[in-house]
Amino acid sequence: MGVLDLAKGMGVTLGKLFSKPLTVSYPESRVQLKPRFRGRHVLTRHPDTGLEKCIGCSLCAAACPSYAIYVEAAENDPAHPVSPGERYAKVYEINMLRCIFCGLCEEACPTGAIILGNEFEMADYRYGDFVYGKEDMLVGQYGSRPQRREAERQGTPVRLGLSVQPREELEGVRYP
Amino acid sequence: MTAAHFWITLLKAVLVALALLTTFAYMTLVERRLLARMQIRRGPNRVGPLGLLQPLADAIKSVFKEDVLATNRDRVVFFLAPLISITTALTVFGAIPAGRPGGFFGANPWVFNLDIGVIFILAFTSLGVYGIFLAGWASGSKYSLLGGLRSSAQVISYELGQGLSILGLLILVGSANLRSIVHWQYHHGWLIAFQLIGFACFLISSFAETNRTPFDLPEAEQELVAGYLTEYSSLKWALFQMSEYVNMITASALISTLFLGGYRGPAFLDAVVPGISGWPYLWLLLKIALFLFLFIWVRATFPRLRYDQLMRFGWKVLFPVALLNALLTAAFVGLLPGLSPWILGLVSLLILIALLALGDRLLAGNRKLARGSAGD
Ligand code: SF4
Numbered sequence: 302m303g304v305l306d307l308a309k310g311m312g313v314t315l316g317k318l319f320s321k322p323l324t325v326s327y328p329e330s331r332v333q334l335k336p337r338f339r340g341r342h343v344l345t346r347h348p349d350t351g352l353e354k355c356i357g358c359s360l361c362a363a364a365c366p367s368y369a370i371y372v373e374a375a376e377n378d379p380a381h382p383v384s385p386g387e388r389y390a391k392v393y394e395i396n397m398l399r400c401i402f403c404g405l406c407e408e409a410c411p412t413g414a415i416i417l418g419n420e421f422e423m424a425d426y427r428y429g430d431f432v433y434g435k436e437d438m439l440v441g442q443y444g445s446r447p448q449r450r451e452a453e454r455q456g457t458p459v460r461l462g463l464s465v466q467p468r469e470e471l472e473g474v475r476y477p
Numbered sequence: 478m479t480a481a482h483f484w485i486t487l488l489k490a491v492l493v494a495l496a497l498l499t500t501f502a503y504m505t506l507v508e509r510r511l512l513a514r515m516q517i518r519r520g521p522n523r524v525g526p527l528g529l530l531q532p533l534a535d536a537i538k539s540v541f542k543e544d545v546l547a548t549n550r551d552r553v554v555f556f557l558a559p560l561i562s563i564t565t566a567l568t569v570f571g572a573i574p575a576g577r578p579g580g581f582f583g584a585n586p587w588v589f590n591l592d593i594g595v596i597f598i599l600a601f602t603s604l605g606v607y608g609i610f611l612a613g614w615a616s617g618s619k620y621s622l623l624g625g626l627r628s629s630a631q632v633i634s635y636e637l638g639q640g641l642s643i644l645g646l647l648i649l650v651g652s653a654n655l656r657s658i659v660h661w662q663y664h665h666g667w668l669i670a671f672q673l674i675g676f677a678c679f680l681i682s683s684f685a686e687t688n689r690t691p692f693d694l695p696e697a698e699q700e701l702v703a704g705y706l707t708e709y710s711s712l713k714w715a716l717f718q719m720s721e722y723v724n725m726i727t728a729s730a731l732i733s734t735l736f737l738g739g740y741r742g743p744a745f746l747d748a749v750v751p752g753i754s755g756w757p758y759l760w761l762l763l764k765i766a767l768f769l770f771l772f773i774w775v776r777a778t779f780p781r782l783r784y785d786q787l788m789r790f791g792w793k794v795l796f797p798v799a800l801l802n803a804l805l806t807a808a809f810v811g812l813l814p815g816l817s818p819w820i821l822g823l824v825s826l827l828i829l830i831a832l833l834a835l836g837d838r839l840l841a842g843n844r845k846l847a848r849g850s851a852g853d
Pocket residue numbers: 361364365366367368369370395399400401402403404405406407
């Protein structure tokens with residue numbers, strides 16, 4: 302290691318001193334995620350009929366390596382079906398503390414009902430609040446539970462800290 | 478000594494201590510910000526505007542942290558070690574002259590003025606190593622002991638090189654009084670021009686003396702779990718940090734005073750703005766800031782040396798080169814009196830360049846040798 306090399310090293314650090322930092326000032330500016338980032342789940346609907354895709358088959362629960370999913374199926378009322386199949390998920394819960402966001406549920410689902418979205422800001426205070434139900438995950442629900450709670454308290458719209466290119470499986474989901 | 482003199486000196490001492498501690502606090506912030514920017518990060522910017530209150534938050538944190546006491550510690554020495562460190566660090570700065578006599582509201586802008594100024598500073602900074610060594614010993618843990626031992630070995634080795642590297646300077650100036658040295662430089666030009674080798678040696682050994690990267694082996698986080706600091710926490714830990722930074726500031730001030738004209742600006746600037754070289758404090762502060770930046774810059778760039786590399790460099794490179802410089806200057810002053818010191822400066826420059834080029838060759842040869850023996 303010669304003196305010239307030492308000087309070269311000093312030059313590199315000095316040059317970096319005047320370059321723009323790579324840091325994203327996260328809460329103020331949004332993080333740019335890759336499109337296939339696996340975040341909070343979304344329960345999708347058929348775009349034409351508006352019926353829920355989930356038929357309550359529990360295959361996702363069976364595939365889940367961390368037993369994070371709980372599904373309770375019920376028969377559809379033929380006059381007012383919730384899903385196009387015979388049955389639908391009456392209760393559909395995912396424990397976000399157990400979930401490892403592996404995406405196996407997404408792969409197991411025969412109807413493409415459960416898709417991992419891009420939201421990740423789910424930090425909360427109570428264990429119970431991490432069990433997300435259908436109302437938290439159905440398409441059109443914007444933001445995680447604590448984010449929506451905070452937005453309601455302050456009377457401001459939910460603000461996500463991410464931006465990402467849309468993914469086609471996530472029908473109807475648009476992130477900023 | 479009159480009573481008034483005593484009170485004024487005390488006041489100055491307190492002011493210097495306060496100034497040093499404030500500088501220390503903000504040095505930590507500046508260092509973290511600069512390091513971050515050199516690593517393309519942003520650094521601490523959350524506490525207060527631009528992170529300016531970060532030192533305050535750090536201070537509150539370290540005061541209220543739990544003071545963990547090692548079971549095997551030596552009760553008295555464990556407590557005494559940080560005090561030794563910080564006391565020596567703070568004391569030394571008092572010898573640095575910050576302006577012309579009477580420049581501080583009629584008082585002299587230094588706390589004490591000794592005829593053996595340089596020697597005193599060198600001696601006292603080496604006393605600071607007792608703080609580190611005793612800390613390592615009193616902690617009663619092997620990592621701390623290793624850190625302490627490393628530190629004392631390092632300081633002893635580099636102390637020699639440092640002492641020898643200013644010998645040439647002392648021969649040229651003919652006085653160890655810091656004020657005379659500054660005065661000499663005002664008339665003859667900055668000593669860095671005539672004592673380039675001495676400057677290089679002194680700068681390098683200053684890094685070693687203050688335990689900064691690339692010579693920060695005593696507190697190597699990776700292999701020694703922070704060395705002598707392992708068992709320290711809370712305020713005592715903060716005192717050690719404080720003394721390291723104060724030592725750094727003192728070293729910067731000392732280098733500026735010895736080699737860069739001290740509190741006086743360059744004389745040729747007087748032609749542009751009359752009297753600018755005499756502006757008090759400004760020049761010293763500028764020079765100190767320059768060297769502090771250098772300390773941070775080097776820390777951001779270089780990795781830590783291995784212990785044998787450190788020792789080999791200290792004894793086989795720094796020491797002989799510093800000795801060579803002293804002999805050269807002595808020969809020049811003794812054999813060719815009356816010759817302009819600029820010639821000495823030119824010779825020094827040539828020798829330094831030759832040494833650097835030769836050093837590369839030697840290192841390359843060593844590496845080949847090492848590779849050959851490893852293959853056997
Ligand atoms: S992402 Fe993986 S862990 Fe999470 S619910 Fe789906 S299958 Fe379970």
